[in-house]
Amino acid sequence: MKKQAVRFDDTGLTCLIELLRGEGYEVIGPRKSGPAVRLARIESAADLTPGIDSETSPGRYRMAGAPDARIFGAGPAAESPKRYLHAPEARLAVAERENGAFRIIRDTPAAPKTALFGIRPCDVAGIARLDRVLLRDRYKDPDYEARREQTFIVAANCVRSSETCFCASMETGPRAASGFDIALTESVNGRREYLAEAGSTKGAAMLAQIKAEPAAADFVKASHAQCEAASAQQTRSVDYRRARKVILRNFEHRRWDAVGKRCLACGNCTMSCPTCFCVNTKDSSSPDLSHAERRRLWDSCFTQAFSYIHGGSVRTSTKSRYRQWLSHKLAHWQDQFGETGCVGCGRCITWCPAGIDITEEFAALDSSSQS
Ligand code: SF4
Ligand code: SF4
Structure with a gap:
């Protein structure tokens, strides 16, 4: 062209x-x-x-x-x-x-x-x-x-x-x-x-x-x-090339505890994010059982129900959900799809009621790696 x-x-x-x-x-x-x-x-x-x-x-x-x-x-x-x-x-x-x-x-x-x-x-x-x-x-x-x-x-x-x-x-x-x-x-x-x-x-x-x-x-x-x-x-940045290594090395870092205490698990970050794609399905039927539908709805990995499998949820703490979200965005998305799940729009920072900043959280992990 x-x-x-x-x-x-x-x-x-x-x-x-x-x-x-x-x-x-x-x-x-x-x-x-x-x-x-x-x-x-x-x-x-x-x-x-x-x-x-x-x-x-x-x-x-x-x-x-x-x-x-x-x-x-x-x-x-x-x-x-x-x-x-x-x-x-x-x-x-x-x-x-x-x-x-x-x-x-x-x-x-x-x-x-x-x-x-x-x-x-x-x-x-x-x-x-x-x-x-x-x-x-x-x-x-x-x-x-x-x-x-x-x-x-x-x-x-x-x-x-x-x-x-x-x-x-x-x-x-x-x-x-x-x-x-x-x-x-x-x-x-x-x-x-x-x-x-x-x-x-x-x-x-x-x-x-x-x-x-x-x-x-x-x-x-x-x-x-x-x-x-x-x-x-721009004053904020993420070194996405190093992100996978930093995150894998810091699965048990104390920063996850600190951010887990601040996070409200509201899901604003995932709703406002241009790339978060997770969904759930919901079935319904008419009272006379003559008609049934299956609908797909946006979901968020910040809810406890999101990771429910037989017997209970895999991620019961807010800390584990925040860690899952940030790790997927910057590291595991690269394993799955060959690129990051974050495009740097900043919405999750702006619209987080607790003011949690993904760049700051990543920088904290990076600067004090607990290997
Ligand atoms: S900054 Fe990244 S993680 Fe946050 S909303 Fe934008 S694309 Fe999603
Ligand atoms: S918007 Fe902020 S408080 Fe709400 S789930 Fe995301 S990180 Fe937690």
């Missing part, structure tokens, strides 16, 4: 949203929703978030005025795009009773055409992680597959980092390298402009329909330099 890069202003951005809507996509982008920027349906560019920034720190999120009028200035939205691909609840099977027997009904609803608009590079990387697990492992998830096929991704490269971001160390941002149809990099020099780079044939075809000038090399360079500046702003 020929790499295509063009330059346009707000008119081009408006046109891109209209084109996506014209092709039947529901456009989901960052917009103000209550006290946070969330991913939700947008009708036009007017629904986006110009001049809004977000302040984040462990256990804290606030919307704030931005130093400029960027549309994509706020950091990662409160929730990741995971819910649009790996739905929080999905019907897996339906059975109807008929003449003393039952029959299974296939009624998989059509997947909606969805354009994820202005999602962050860490979230694009998160989707690639979900693809690996839900499409390219032993079992394919048909619901995820159907939704994924109907998804168009417009990434917004980050030109500012939030305090809790550490994508640079995870090599997943602040500029998306792959996994998008179009990547935008926003500039503000008197007026808003965008470098739009195609990452797929679909993206190139979409850009070809917008009245835009080809992006000159100096504009591309200046746009990308903003992402490098965002990378340099």
Whole structure:
């Protein structure tokens, strides 16, 4: 595919949203929703978030005025795009009773055409992680597959980092390298402009329909330099290459006791994480037993019931659940899938009510290894 890069202003951005809507996509982008920027349906560019920034720190999120009028200035939205691909609840099977027997009904609803608009590079990387697990492992998830096929991704490269971001160390941002149809990099020099780079044939075809000038090399360079500046702003990091060794060596480290006392086992970290994919199934039937359903629901390894097997739960303490979660994210996911389960979005730090910071926990294990 020929790499295509063009330059346009707000008119081009408006046109891109209209084109996506014209092709039947529901456009989901960052917009103000209550006290946070969330991913939700947008009708036009007017629904986006110009001049809004977000302040984040462990256990804290606030919307704030931005130093400029960027549309994509706020950091990662409160929730990741995971819910649009790996739905929080999905019907897996339906059975109807008929003449003393039952029959299974296939009624998989059509997947909606969805354009994820202005999602962050860490979230694009998160989707690639979900693809690996839900499409390219032993079992394919048909619901995820159907939704994924109907998804168009417009990434917004980050030109500012939030305090809790550490994508640079995870090599997943602040500029998306792959996994998008179009990547935008926003500039503000008197007026808003965008470098739009195609990452797929679909993206190139979409850009070809917008009245835009080809992006000159100096504009591309200046746009990308903003992402490098965002990378340099990040103060948190994880050395993921060493993570497996550090974690395996420290299974009995006293730090797990300390974090186990702070953790509330609420599961906020797993719900907000763009890569956590664990689910449970729930069966139900009508009172007259004529109809039964099996549904799949998001689950969290922080609940005691999650590890229940015959006779009881494997992980009865909060300490063991936190250890399982962090170890899977940074170490065992690498054994399973050849990459980490963390993309450095920082949401688990921001949205943890106890202010627990995965980078700090890993650093504590690393700096005082009990071998
Ligand atoms: S573990 Fe935390 S920082 Fe890493 S991807 Fe999940 S929510 Fe983001
Ligand atoms: S680490 Fe924080 S967000 Fe995750 S379960 Fe514990 S208290 Fe909740």
